[in-house]
Amino acid sequence: MHDAGYVPVTEFVLHDVEEESKVFHLCHHSEKLAIAFGLINTDPGTPLRIMKNLRVCEDCHTSTKFISKLVGRTIMVRDANRFHHFQDGVCSCMDYW
């Protein structure tokens, strides 16, 4: 993902910690865990459907776009506001959410 140009959005991690551990925190967001779980447990190409109780954060939104392109999957996320259809590196909300 980093090779593809992904830069973690760390400014919203509010803990007073070093940059490296902020990235670590971001990696633990529940939607990232769920996406990784879905990738492991479904056949390649299967769309992933995910629901989140809060609004999806900037970093998860950005990284999900990258993941959808890297693994060639459609990832559908329903957050507290609306649906996001991630496909081939683009989200249906056109980053307006």
Place this chain on the structure above:
Amino acid sequence: MFLKMPSRDVVTWTAMILGHVKCGQGQKALDLFRQMREQGVEPDSVTFVGVLNACASEVALQDGRSAHEQIIERGLDSDIFVGSSLVDMYVKCGSMEDAQRVFNKIPSRDVVTWTAMIFGFVKCQQGQKALELFQQMQHEGVQPNSVTFVGVLNACASVVALEEGRCAHEQIIQSGWDLDVRVGNSLVDMYAKCGSIEDAWRVFNKMPSRDVVTWTTMMLGHLKCGQGQEALELFRQMQKEGVQPNSVTFVGVLNACASVAALEEGRCAHEQILQSEWHSNIFVGNSLVDMYGKCGSMEDAQRVFNNMPLHDVVSWNAILGGCAMHGHGKEALRHFELMCEEGVKPNDITFVCLLSACGHAGLVDEGLRCFTSMSTVYKISAKLEHYTCMVDLLGRSGRLQEAENMIQALPFRPDGALWMALLGACRIHANVEMGERIAKRVLELEPENALGYVLLSNIYATAGKRDLCKNVERQRKERGVKKQLGRTWIEVNNEVHTFVVDDQAHPQISQIHAQLKRL
């Protein structure tokens, strides 16, 4: 035989009238009564009981009133059977004032009449009055029966009166009615609606027999508490026990699927529905459209919608709501036109969906047009929800000042959610000055809601003001306001898995982290 009789007296006419009432042919009974009067036959109290029952079943208030006048003219209103039938007629026709007036004049009232009155108040959403009547009934020494208890429990549920419900429960146990399945169902319903799901389970588990209503009531109870997974689990168990779902069960299951975005489970329920007698039921159809939209498949939602034999305003709202959630603004506007062409009148919810669809798609001018036409063309006055959509629509697109002006010109007091929508927009556009001002309002109105603090600290974070950001966080912690934990659900192989932030509990957690590292 009746037609061939040379002379028909009041007894034969009355027998015919009662016969029709018994067969559920209320209108025919009323026609007969008219013929009887035309032929100059004088009705007696039994005739009137039959006529009143017919009026009750046909919800014919006018006929009922005219019968009441004739009863008074003949002085038959002191007859207990006539009095009870009058009460029943007024109750079923929804005129509780008339019912109460007659009820007060009946010299000796039996449990059936009291119960009819209790049900009448419940039906008219006057649960408190029903409970008062129940008190009064017991003062007068009338023993309640199982139907009375069902009415009382419904009243408790409707006004969320847990204490009164518990008292009634004790009485029910003492009188042995707790073994009655209808009373048991009402107890489950009462506890669930009063928010005590544990008590509902206790009753559920003790019931000697459970029918489809019992299971469905329990399911709806969990749904109301936001526990969609539990509701789905109950549905599975119910089917294991061989209980056939009805239309209400299906609506409940579909709502549960929608609440946890369980598309595969929703599809299974859909297949079952197609094989059942409920496949063209409009309530079930509306829930299917809603479920598919909320589970992310607008194609299926549209297909179900197109196949429905009839659309009401709820069907249209379901499809419009789906468009809104998916950010399909143009589609929503097109659907709205079709809706008006079909002659279905939009309601306030229609406009909430429409405005939110415009908001998610960034269609600002279209949204403004809809908002204006709502009051001018469709004569629907804007409520808080509509203003919240408009503030979101304007704010998101960067027209923050217009949004604030709209709130200030509001014809009623703005609530926290409305200011929150504007605060959210300030965050998107990193407007520190307005953000601070709006956050003050939000934190005044909703000091317990973590979202206000989070949005303000995010605004500071975007502006690079780390110190102010930390201040807000400190303030939140000092006030003991906890942030809502991030939670994500994913459906894999028909099973829904839940993850929280920093989840360590999942059995596959090390593989998940390895996968994230690879990415």
